[in-house]
Amino acid sequence: MTNPVMNFLALALYLSAAGLLGLRLARGEVVTGSAKIGILSLGLGAVVLHATLLYTRLWQEHGLNLALTPAFSLVACVIAALYIFTSIIRPVDNLGILIMPIAGLTVLVEWLWPGRMSLPLASSASAVHIVVAILAYSLMCLAAAQSLMLLMQERHLRSKHPGGFIRALPPMQTMESVMFQMIGFGFVLLTLTLISGSFFAEAIFGQPFKLTHHMVLAELAWIVYAVLLVGRWRLGWRGRPAIHWTLGGFALLLLAYFGSKFVLEVILHR
8 A cells, every 4th residue: 555645644643652752751751641541542543554554565465575664664563562552551651752753764664665575475374473473573672672761761870860751760670670571571472483483494484494694693682582581580680781681682683684684685686
């Protein structure tokens, strides 16, 4: 679907939600009550439009269009949806100032530079594998965004200038707890993704398993997250060490999928 009105409306809703959230956080105000409902409603409207646009662009006659820009847009849409759902049950509203503008940007980029790459779905198992992989990646992205907020909060507290939006953030202990919950759920899904991709590749994709750069980087990310969770459980890791390991694991995941696709599609034109 190349409907410019829907594209601009989705972008406008994402930016409006981020702008309203940013204004309240800049004043150090916690987002609650009707203000929170209004902001999340704008975000939900953007996600619904985003998903509607993606639906007609992703499904092709011979499979899914998972080229670089459609895949990036799909993951951003899922991340935004998870953010809205998580905001209802956990104090992660502040993540919207990072997630919403990026999701809106992917709508614009995918519209202006649509990619084409058909990924055949050999079976229903392949569809499940893709869904689990996207959810795992999305949860780890949310955890990375949370770690950036923690890093800013920690730096403000160290410099003894806890003003501005830092006043609207939950205590660091609460933010760390939420971050590790995201990583824990994401790690389980990432483990399932690697197992299914390694041992059931022929059943899922119709071809034998191959050890690619994508798989190696994803496995390295799995190791980083495993070390982080063990360090948290056995050694009580928190603060900067936890933040750095979280960002390191996500950087590897980012390279594993989008880095590989960028090299193949943009540089090598495959």
